[in-house]
Each structure stands twice: as C-alpha cells, then as structure tokens.
Amino acid sequence: MTDPSVSALMAEETEGGVPNRSFWSDAFRTLRRRPSVIGATVVAVFFLVVALFPWLFTDKDPQRCDIADSRIPPQWLGGEHPFGTNVHGCDVLAELVYGSRPSLLLAFIVVGASVLIGVTLGTLAGYYLGIVDAIVSRTVEVFLVIPLLLAALLLLSLFRTVDLGDGLLATIIQPAIVLTLFGWMGYTRYVRASVLETKNLDYVTAARVLGASDLRIMFRHVLPNAIGTVTALVPTAIAAVIGTEAVLAFLGIGVRPPAVSWGIMITEGSEWFTGGSQYLLLFPLGCLLATVLAFVVIGDNLRDALDPKLR
C-alpha cells in the first residue's frame, strides 16, 4: 500500500513514541483511496440529504393527488411531473422523495438502538461474567432462536389494529420497536467476545492497579477495542433494515398507507409492471437498490479496513 521508504519513516516515528496515525485515521486513509467507497458515500449522503430536506427536491405534496392525472408517464425535466404519476395521480417524484424518510429513519433508529443495547449488554456480560453473563447469554440465545422476520410477522400482525396517528414517527414506531427487539443480539455477541479477549491484557490490569473505576476501564480501555468490529457491522445492518421494511410493507404490516415509503411504492408498482407502467416499479426499486448497495459497499470496505486479519 505505501512504498518502503514511507513505511520505514512511519516505523521510525512510531518507535520514537509519537504514534501519529491512530487506528481510525489509518482505516480512514485506506477507505479514502478506494473509488468504490467514494462513489457509495456520495450515493448514501445524497439519499440522506433527500430524506432530511425533502423540500429541496420537490415542491409537491405526495398526499395531494388528482385522480384525473392517473398514470402520466415520466415527463423528465421541464414537465410538471418529471417522474410521472401513479394510479391515484400522485406525483412519483414527490413520493420517492418523501418515501425515503420512513425507510431511512427506520433503519437508523433500529440500528442505533440495537447497537446501544448490544454494546451495553455485551460489555457488562463480558466484564462482570458470572450471573450477569449467564442472564445475558441465555437471553441472547432465546432471541436468536426466533428469526427476525418471524418475530416481526407475529408481533406486527398482532398489533396491526393499534392506531398511533399519522406523524412520521408514529408510522414507524411499531416496526422500529419490533426490529430492535430482535436485532441487538449480534452486537452483544461480538462485544462480549472482544471484551473477554481484552480485559485481562496487561494495560487493562495496569489501569486497574492504578485504581481506575470499573466504568472508566470499560469505556476508556476495553470498549475501544470492540468498537471497530461493531462499526463495520453497522452499514450492512442499515441496508438489511431497509430491505426488511420493503418486505413488511409488501405484507401490509410495516409502514402503512397513506404514509409513503419505498416499500409501499414497490408493492403498488409491481402490480402495474406488466400493465404498461414499468416506471412505477423501476423508480422506487432503483432508489432502494442504490441505497442498499451503497451501504453494503461501505460496510464491506469498513470490515476490510477495520479488521486487518481478514486481508
């Protein structure tokens, strides 16, 4: 990767006690040089901006539809409906733009909450062992036996008739809770294993001898070792949640109409594919695949950069 003279120079610097390249900046340097990562980041950031500031990309309301304008084919730039309209006469561009919000928000909430739960429980179990570990490990095993999708089907169909309102958060809170409830176990296992590996290393013992508190040891000395593996899992997990949202919408138990999400658009569009309106399926499918692919590529490269053992 670097030529010999540079690595020799680096070796000198690190030997001199000035470690000027940390684990993270090292990984960042590796990632920065790969065109696929740059491309994927651009795509991911683009869709994040779309989800955060939808009004920048369309001035139409996805809920305000005129049935007289049903299924207008895409008019591209300049037309009133650049991406056409759907069966109910809703503007497809506006739907795509606003539909990105529930999909992405759900993914970020679920992954964020899962990581938080997983890291906390994994650290506690690995650090204290004994009874804490027994409870956590058994719980992990119980939740692992029920696959995420089965649990989602069961719980969301049970709670189907609960109406929480029309707000953005209200439409995704149910799938968010269920997907988090059955999505945290992977992180716990990784963090626990990594904590077990680290906690008896000399520098941790040194910190303990110096009188550091348990909390300080956990956060300052033990956790940073585990965070790399967990970070590498996050983009792939985000991609997986976006895909799961589409499945749940297809079944009518995820985000539900009148709210729009990419999953709902794909479900509605698939019925019209052979009926001559291919764009109704292709646009939302394209957006979903581009986003998922971007996150998977970032995840794959992160795994590579953060886990040198796999190279």
Add this chain to the structure above:
Amino acid sequence: MGRYVMRRVLQGVFTLFLVILLLHLLTTLAIQLNGNPAQAFFGDRPPSPSQLAAVEKRYALDDPCYDQLGNPCLGPFVDRLAAYASGDFGESLRGREVTDIVGTAAPNTLRLFAVVGVTWMLIGMTLGSIAARRRGKPSDQGIRGLSVLIDALPIFVLLLVYKYVFSVPLSKWAKETFGSDSLPALLFKPSFSADHPWATLIVPGILLGLAGSAAFIRLVRAAQLENYNADHVRAARSKGLSERHVTVHHVVRNSSIPVATAVGIIFTEALAGAVITEGMMNIYGMGGVLWRAVQDSDVSVVIGIVTLLAVVTVAVMIVVDVVYAALDPRIRYD
C-alpha cells in the same frame, strides 16, 4: 460425549421453554393492548356476545387476565404448555389443526431447503475455493465484488423482479415452444403447483440460495485461506504431494468443519427467507402458510407455526453442536 449431548439437550429444552414463555408474554401483551383476536373470526360482521364468548372459549382466550394490562397470564401459559406437550398446537380460524396443516406443508419446505442447500454448496464452495486459491488476483476481486452485489439484493427484491418481470414472458415463451406440461414451462411457472412440487420449486429455491450465498462464499474463502497458510499444508507440499492432492485432501477437508457448523447459524436466516419465498411464490409450505395467516390475521396459526419453527431451530442448533464436537476432537466437552 454422552454427557455432553445430554447437557446440550437439557440446555436446549430450557431455551425452548424460555422462547415459548417469551412468545406467550408478547402475545398476551398484544391481546391486552389490542383487543381480542377472536374478533378476527367474524371478519367485518359484528358478533353477538354469546357468539364471541363461544369463539373465545374455543381458542382459549376467555381467561379474564387477557383484559388486565400487565398481567402475565401464567394460568393460560401452563394450559398452553400442557397442550403443546400433548401435541396440540391450536387450530386455524377455519377449524383445521395446526399440526395437520404443518404435516402437509412441511414436505414442500424441505424440498425448498434441499434446493437451497445444494445452491449454497455449489456456489459457496466453488467461488470460495477459487477466491482462496487466487487470493488478491483479479478473479478474487471479481468474486468479492459479486458477493457484495449479492448482499445488496434482498431476497424480496430478487423474487419480486423475477415474478413480475421475468416469469411471465419466460413461462409464456416456454409454453409456446415446449408445450404447457413440459419441464421448462413448469420451471418458469410463476406459482407453485402441487402436482409438480420439484419442478416449480427449483427456480425460487435457487434464488433463495443465491441470496444467502454471499456469506457462504466469504466463509469458505476465509476458512480455506487459514488452511493454505497452515503448517500441515506446508508439510504436505514439501513432501512432494501434487497441488491437487494437497487442495482436495488437506485444505478443503479441513476447512469444511467451520463451514458445516455455519449451516446451523445460517439456518434461521434461511427460515426467514423461506417465509418470504414461499409467501411471494405461493408455495404451500410452512412459510407460505405463515405468510397467509399473517394476511388473514389468523393469530393462533401464526403462534403455533412460530413455536414449531422455534422447536426445529433449537433441534438443528443442538445437532450442529454435537456434530461439531464429533468432527473436531479439539473441542472440549464442557
């Protein structure tokens, strides 16, 4: 070994008990928050109180604890455990026993799993071995790119595109060219046919297998790479064995142990994938039944099947652990 198997089985039974308890607590909470699922029996018709009471009694939902939020309903839980123990997993809204439904549906799921397993093995072993042997070369990079691409295509999207975009014109073409009962016409049939269970399952099975194969490729590659650098492989090479012999007998054989155990871990994922596949392709299997039960709000079928699938999953995990212990003498039995 016997003691190890014994302890593993006991552990599995305990886990299973906790799983059933968890499912029970979650459904109880749902019923308490959400109102009585017995309503679903009547569809949109408002039932009379006595009809409702009869249905509640039939599905064992008449316990007053279902109306008290926060009550764990342990009484009905004990009843349910007793029913499970005697092989009674409830009945559907149309009055069919869940065990009966599962008995007719399970063979199709097993067929689907057979196709999926073969696809995994073929794709994973072939591509993974090539990638490991040519590490860092363009073919390794290409296979890595391919597995990223596979990862990015959720099984749902694959099936949707296949069903709505490819299957209709393909099956039309096959019917016109080969006749409507020929093998190609059956292969591309967009829905399952009970008369030809194998032929109509192959394409959905291959798609499901393809969607899960990325993890397999990576795993095979990592396991074989570890062996290529191991001492016993260097020893085999230095005593003059042919590269082919070394690969087949020393690398592939040794690297298949972690791969075999991964089957157990991927099993639950495949189960979830099977639900999507069977649901979307109208396959009459466990997943297809579950899929339709969700759409019909047939809660007792959903609970019964999820419980049964949990039993199967625990059993598979135990078998994998025991096989692993039998295959690898380095594993300690404690």
